[in-house]
Amino acid sequence: MKKISAEEFNTLVRESKGDVYVDFFAEWCGPCKHFSPIVGVVAQDETVYQVDVDEEKALAFEYEVMSIPCLILFRDGKEYKRSVGVISEKEIRGMKQ
């Protein structure tokens, strides 16, 4: 999974067509560490990026990320669904419905 900056977020997420998952995480967050491999499985066949909330505070603030891990599914560049906390692979895939 590629970790992206706020600048890359503009082109890879905001200007994207279709579905893109973004995993907002932090290095020090225990649940995030355990969530990462689950998101990693989904990333094998879906577009998934990670945003470090410590490095990209303004972006996390803009999307009102206040609990991590926070996974947001963007559809055509707009927030479609979000989930907070560790969820299963099936639940991640289920966000597309």
Next chain:
Amino acid sequence: MIYDLAIIGGGPAGLTAAIYATRASLKTVVFEKMTCGGQIIESKKVDNYPGLPHISGAEFAEKLQQQAEELGAEIEFEDILSFEKLGENFKLRSDDAEFEARAIVMATGVAPKHLEIPGEAELIGRGVSFCATCDGNFFKDEAVAVIGGGNTALYDAIYLSDICSKVYLVHRRDEFRGDSVLVEKLRAKENVEFVLSAKPIRIEGESRVEALIIEQDGGEKALAVSGIFEAVGHSAQGSKLNSELKTDETGYLIADEKLQSSIPGVFLAGDLRQKRVRQLTTATADGAECISSVLEYLKK
């Protein structure tokens, strides 16, 4: 494939059971619905597990999982929804698969209780949190409320008081269940205010938390906060897997002195069962102890 033992839940109790079971040469599978480790992955630092001072909860969980896997335990990421005894063995079902095992250890743990008040569900992840160490930094220099009267609430309030400008500690009683040494520590902090004999009744905010409304002294009061950290206890998980599982009046599953549940061949380990102390040490102790009973059961 028929497993000797199916362990439901990959937290400290379940993974310890897996370590003991594989070392006893049982063909063992651990079913975990999300990620191994259980609640401990939310602890930034574990200071009360003998021999491993200052280890992070996440690292502890990783080591435990690695140890279980190295010894030969299989870990399947499946959400087991039910099980039943069919003939000699148990059949376990997830939403799209079936498994068979000769015995079961349930180590499904507990989940945090919610306040279940208006505004809460809509604002989870937008100011309402169940993990102070995960989310505290989002509320740097802001006012927050911690709700609860046990050690989790007290530890959360101490942690948050170093980050936030103000911490309201809201509790429905006028004294705390948690350790007095923690209460004293909080009393010494200038930015912590005790709000006692107070009942949270509503959370207000449009896209994020703006206030916690409490009932106190017969009237309503608004606490202007941007974060609300709930620590109001836990509820045992897993009793719905089989209707014959007996629970106490608070929902914890009942085991006998051999950690066997009300269903022969189904054993209980960890926080889900009725017991006095729920700690990492008692969870791992359960995991070890129940395997002796599993071995005894399988010999019959």
